[in-house]
Amino acid sequence: MQWITHVLQQYPELAIFLTIALGFAIGPLKIKTFSLGTVTAVLLVGVLVGQLKIDISPTVKSVFFLMFLFAVGYSVGPQFFRGLKKTGLPQMGFAVLMLITCLIFPWLCARVMGYNMGQAAGMLAGSQTISAVIGVAGDTINGLPLSAQQKQDFINAIPVCYAVTYIFGTAGSAWLLASVAPAMLGGLEKVRKACKELEASMGAGDESDQPGMIAADRVVSFRAYKVTSDWFDKGQTVKALEERLAAHDLRLFVEKVRQQNKVVEVAPDVVIHKGDSIVISGRRSNLVGEYGLVGPEIQDGELLHFPAEALQVLVAKKEIAGLTADELRAKQFMHGIFIRSIKAADIEVPVMPNTVIERGDMIELVGLKKEVDQAAQQIGYADRPTEKTDMTFVGLGIVIGGLIGVLTIRIGGVPISLSASGGALIIGLVFGWLRSQHPTFGRIPAPALWVMNNVGLNMFIAVVGISAGPGFVDGFKQVGISLFLVGAVATALPLLSGVLMGKYLFKFHPAMILGCTAGARTTTAALGAIQDAVDSKTPALGYTVTYAVGNTLLIIWGVVIVLLMQ
Structure with missing residues (x-):
């Protein structure tokens, strides 16, 4: 001693x-x-x-x-x-x-x-x-x-x-x-x-499944489906499919389309036909129950092989400050992207449609890497992991x-x-x-x-x-x-x-x-x-x-x- x-x-x-x-x-x-x-x-x-x-x-x-x-x-x-x-x-x-x-x-x-x-x-x-x-x-x-x-x-x-x-x-x-x-x-x-x-007045639903928003404990999934529904007999655009899914309270997005063994770039006017394979993103609970609207889920490792990202973004753009989460989600650059969390002063605030987002807030976006990166540029600054101070x-x-x-x-x-x-x-x-x-x-x-x-x-x-x-x-x-x-x-x-x-x-x-x-x-x-x-x-x-x-x-x-x- x-x-x-x-x-x-x-x-x-x-x-x-x-x-x-x-x-x-x-x-x-x-x-x-x-x-x-x-x-x-x-x-x-x-x-x-x-x-x-x-x-x-x-x-x-x-x-x-x-x-x-x-x-x-x-x-x-x-x-x-x-x-x-x-x-x-x-x-x-x-x-x-x-x-x-x-x-x-x-x-x-x-x-x-x-x-x-x-x-x-x-x-x-x-x-x-x-x-x-x-x-x-x-x-x-x-x-x-x-x-x-x-x-x-x-x-x-x-x-x-x-x-x-x-x-x-x-x-x-x-x-x-x-x-x-x-x-x-x-x-x-x-x-x-x-x-x-107060939650109801801010637009919170029973499961907080508003478009483009998810609870922090929910998981975003990307799954492949074979298009077999008769609704596609004459072909339907990506935009029409997403609107049909939304009409059934399914907040889902088409991320990939394969036609005749060729993967095509997704856009709102791309036409989907019977026999095509598509990748849909959204909350796992929503994806499970929509077989009748598209077709059966398939295992397609090649089609699902693409980068997805969960990214923290610092809100810095003047035009974003003061928007509600719902208004931000409605922006064109937010298509296919989910807001997982919002933090102010490192305190997590509830993600609801009427939650106001301000400069200096940190929001977590989830979606395809390319789309998330583009959205981050429109919102502010991507806060990627780094060791540099x-x-x-x-x-x-x-x-x-x-x-x-x-x-x-x-x-x-x-x-x-x-x-x-x-x-x-x-x-x-x-x-x-x-x-x-x-x-x-x-x-x-x-x-x-x-x-x-x-x-x-x-x-x-x-x-x-x-x-x-x-x-x-x-x-x-x-x-x-x-x-x-x-x-x-x-x-x-x-x-x-x-x-x-x-x-x-x-x-x-x-x-x-x-x-x-x-x-x-x-x-x-x-x-x-x-x-x-x-x-x-x-x-x-x-x-x-x-x-x-x-x-x-x-x-x-x-x-x-x-x-x-x-």
């Missing part, structure tokens, strides 16, 4: 990776439906490892924290600026008002309890489940005219209070929004009925953001700045939006963005935990178990206020109220619990814009609460 301690003290980088490994192993473990989550597990493991008194340069955590905040801004930038449009302003206004309560209630609780600025920042971070506040608040404290010992004491208190209040901040938020909030909106059954009515874009973004963030103004002799971390977040928003407008540069592939988000944050948290470890127990004794109860109040009041504002002030639909409230608090776990409770994906429609605003303001509140607590 002494040898291990000596090695970890001599090579602190090993202590960081040990903390990361154990935290990622423990975090997902569940007791019934509760789990610590990766970030809290990494923090607590770091505190344990920190008992070995391991010194780590603060530069290490700063590097990873800047990377994380830039990635956060980059991810939500398109949705943040979308909220500035007329259609998004009500949701943005709701988010700003609710987020003010997310600052005011923790601040009032801290004042009543006599907490210092470090304890207040930690309670804000944990009760509102926004881990980035730990870093932003620490940077702000470091910039204040305090003694080195005062700064260290305040900064060490932040992770202690975060750990105590985070548990209810996560589990309590999911319970409040999935159980208490529906009761405030007239009862769970009433909310479920309202969600189903535009590091010039990332590096310059963080530098520019940092330079802006460290600019300081003095109000009443108090230095105020966003700090380098706050600047990285703001520039991340701008650069993420620019990428959605001009997708030929600034690409960060999804796996790389995951590393920047998750590894960046957890490396930072690991160093915070290890550094705070020696004083963690004393800090916990100082705040006491009462902090858990105070944190629960600071968690509940903003959420319940959000539900009431959505119902009485903004008069949102119940699904939107639940989604907007969860989004403003950036609690994805609560969104999942809400969707399970109401048996509908529609709350996600209110999540994305408010999530982008919440990710921005909640982090900035880390600066504000420190200044308020002076």
